[in-house]
Amino acid sequence: MRQMIYEWQHVFKLDPDRIISDEALECICLSGTDAVMIGGSSGITYENTVNLLSRVRQYEVPCVLEVSDLEAVVPGFDLYMVPMVLNAASPEWILGRHQLAIEQYGYLIPWELIVPEGYIVLHANSTVARLTGAYTELDASGAAAYAQTADRLFSLPIVYVEYSGTFGDMELVDTVYRSLDKARLFYGGGIMDAVSAKLAASVSDTIIVGNIIYSDLMSALSTVQAVKG
Numbered sequence: 001m002r003q004m005i006y007e008w009q010h011v012f013k014l015d016p017d018r019i020i021s022d023e024a025l026e027c028i029c030l031s032g033t034d035a036v037m038i039g040g041s042s043g044i045t046y047e048n049t050v051n052l053l054s055r056v057r058q059y060e061v062p063c064v065l066e067v068s069d070l071e072a073v074v075p076g077f078d079l080y081m082v083p084m085v086l087n088a089a090s091p092e093w094i095l096g097r098h099q100l101a102i103e104q105y106g107y108l109i110p111w112e113l114i115v116p117e118g119y120i121v122l123h124a125n126s127t128v129a130r131l132t133g134a135y136t137e138l139d140a141s142g143a144a145a146y147a148q149t150a151d152r153l154f155s156l157p158i159v160y161v162e163y164s165g166t167f168g169d170m171e172l173v174d175t176v177y178r179s180l181d182k183a184r185l186f187y188g189g190g191i192m193d194a195v196s197a198k199l200a201a202s203v204s205d206t207i208i209v210g211n212i213i214y215s216d217l218m219s220a221l222s223t224v225q226a227v228k229g
């Protein structure tokens, strides 16, 4: 199951705390995207997560949970993506919460479905950056060093460059991309049309498209063909 991440070029990220109509959800799930990831940085509950999972499950597209709150971990996803925010101010977001979760619930964890993600959070004015106190003022070599820490020291399968809410510095992302050995590079942030999707896809393995789904569905859908067409 975990192998599927190596084939993903395009992923839509849906926020359980935001409203999406049945029609829009159908367009997303039938768009040809490689996976739907459910996750967000605030307002995630068991109820809104299970509700969105059951709606996405009407379609064949793989559906994965990005775990942000233990209370909202719902059984039945294809994979569970577990972020470790490498440039967080507090170890709580790198491994602290993880250690507590494993101590409490380790016996319940389906380890074969767990995929750790080494996050590098780079948009200072985003919810995730504020929440984790991320050191966002990194230059390309600083970001690449975090990426190599994830890839070479920790053997994480995914490095996720996160610019949530704004389109990132593609030169920096390219430097990070070229610094990796085995890890896949996920890029997310500010992709809003086919042009930005292509640009981001040229410097990463997988692009993640989020916000635009809720403001301009047609543009969101155009990002799939831009990278997979």
Ligand code: 1GP
Binding pocket: 013, 162, 163, 164, 165, 166, 187, 188, 189, 190, 191, 208, 209, 210, 211, 212
């Ligand atoms: C957010 O990386 C994703 O976690 C996507 O970012 O919402 O800006 O598209 P956007």
